Amino acid sequence: MPQSESILSKTTNFFDLYRYISGDSEVPGIFHFWSCAALLSAVVQDRIWVEKVRGEKLYPNLYIILVGPSGLGKGMAISQACRLADSSVRIPKYRGKITFARLIDRMGKPIINENGIATIADPRLWLVMDELKNDVGSGILVEDFIGFMTECFTASNYTLNTGTRTHGDIDLVRPVLNWFAGTTESWLYKVLTPDMVETGFPARICFIFGKYTGKLKPRIRYPDDRDFIWEHLVARLYNIACQQGRCLMTQTAEAAIDKWYVSRKVPEDEALIPSWRREHDLLLKFAMINTLADGGPLVIRHMHVAKSIAMISTMRQYGEKILTAASATKETKESDVVGNWIKKKGQVKHSDLTRAMHKKGLNAWKVKLSIQDLRQKDLIEIGTTKTGGGVYLWKG
Numbered sequence: 245m246p247q248s249e250s251i252l253s254k255t256t257n258f259f260d261l262y263r264y265i266s267g268d269s270e271v272p273g274i275f276h277f278w279s280c281a282a283l284l285s286a287v288v289q290d291r292i293w294v295e296k297v298r299g300e301k302l303y304p305n306l307y308i309i310l311v312g313p314s315g316l317g318k319g320m321a322i323s324q325a326c327r328l329a330d331s332s333v334r335i336p337k338y339r340g341k342i343t344f345a346r347l348i349d350r351m352g353k354p355i356i357n358e359n360g361i362a363t364i365a366d367p368r369l370w371l372v373m374d375e376l377k378n379d380v381g382s383g384i385l386v387e388d389f390i391g392f393m394t395e396c397f398t399a400s401n402y403t404l405n406t407g408t409r410t411h412g413d414i415d416l417v418r419p420v421l422n423w424f425a426g427t428t429e430s431w432l433y434k435v436l437t438p439d440m441v442e443t444g445f446p447a448r449i450c451f452i453f454g455k456y457t458g459k460l461k462p463r464i465r466y467p468d469d470r471d472f473i474w475e476h477l478v479a480r481l482y483n484i485a486c487q488q489g490r491c492l493m494t495q496t497a498e499a500a501i502d503k504w505y506v507s508r509k510v511p512e513d514e515a516l517i518p519s520w521r522r523e524h525d526l527l528l529k530f531a532m533i534n535t536l537a538d539g540g541p542l543v544i545r546h547m548h549v550a551k552s553i554a555m556i557s558t559m560r561q562y563g564e565k566i567l568t569a570a571s572a573t574k575e576t577k578e579s580d581v582v583g584n585w586i587k588k589k590g591q592v593k594h595s596d597l598t599r600a601m602h603k604k605g606l607n608a609w610k611v612k613l614s615i616q617d618l619r620q621k622d623l624i625e626i627g628t629t630k631t632g633g634g635v636y637l638w639k640g
Contacts, residue, residue: 258537271317272454286370318426332481352414367419376427582614
């Protein structure tokens with residue numbers, strides 16, 4: 245196949261080939277890139293590691309959340325990664341709705357196999373959620389879930405003692421959890437709270453934002469040799485799943501990390517400090533993933549560090565946005581909803597605005613308070629239509 249020979253002669257990098265088989269569609273390319281990262285980290289689980297601290301293993305497990313409006317293709321990106329994994333290897337995966345209590349049971353209780361024999365509990369899991377709003381819920385459910393996920397992210401070197409009301413104490417022995425999910429920006433801002441920021445939850449997550457490009461593509465255009473490259477990646481994934489051992493690092497790679505680490509500017513906002521501090525761990529995780537993507541021995545090289553720094557930069561550009569929204573009060577968030585609607589429309593009548601906000605759960609009094617807040621911030625003004633009616637105008 246001339247085309248397959250062409251792409252494989254240009255690159256064998258797993259990220260490049262994964263993007264190639266994804267075709268040309270309305271799904272943002274950045275979603276496919278980070279879906280590939282989620283796939284690689286889930287497949288390798290805890291079989292490779294680096295030693296940042298002597299005697300402790302840092303694994304490449306990741307929490308990745310794709311953020312974007314409904315219909316953007318988050319589910320399509322997630323599904324392709326899952327299909328490729330299912331075509332190649334058997335890994336413990338849970339896709340769908342789950343509570344934190346059920347998650348603890350899933351990772352800590354012995355499993356009865358097809359022969360009726362109880363097997364040792366496997367605390368390694370790839371947790372996949374196409375839409376957080378549907379799969380996690382709200383209120384106390386999401387708070388308990390996020391609390392557990394926050395603790396579990398860094399529990400890979402010890403036994404996490406936990407439990408549920410139904411099954412009592414459960415010990416998760418060195419759990420390694422990979423989390424891959426999708427959600428909308430509005431739901432994310434609705435559930436994030438200042439308390440979650442203080443516990444360091446956002447600092448553990450790769451929030452990846454996508455948006456509509458405006459280009460309409462009625463169908464996905466795949467390359468002619470897509471199936472051939474798919475099978476190539478299936479075989480590659482099997483080989484990656486067989487990789488095992490400590491990742492070494494060249495001197496030039498170590499020097500590049502040291503230079504990057506000491507040259508970073510400390511954020512002025514204290515709320516960003518936890519994310520800034522955790523960047524070092526994430527950089528090492530990304531470097532392991534990039535090493536796997538290139539194939540060959542488990543040696544982190546300078547080029548892997550350079551790619552990982554670029555991934556950190558992608559995350560950082562959303563960090564302030566996420567933390568600002570999470571730290572905001574409920575009233576501020578409501579003002580943002582009203583303000584975004586006026587900004588979208590350019591100008592809007594009070595009656596039309598009230599009806600629109602009612603559908604979003606804001607009553608007339610909350611709309612009035614939001615209008616006052618937006619006027620004080622000089623973001624909107626009151627204008628007059630040609631017929632003499634009053635409207636809210638966006639100033640920005």
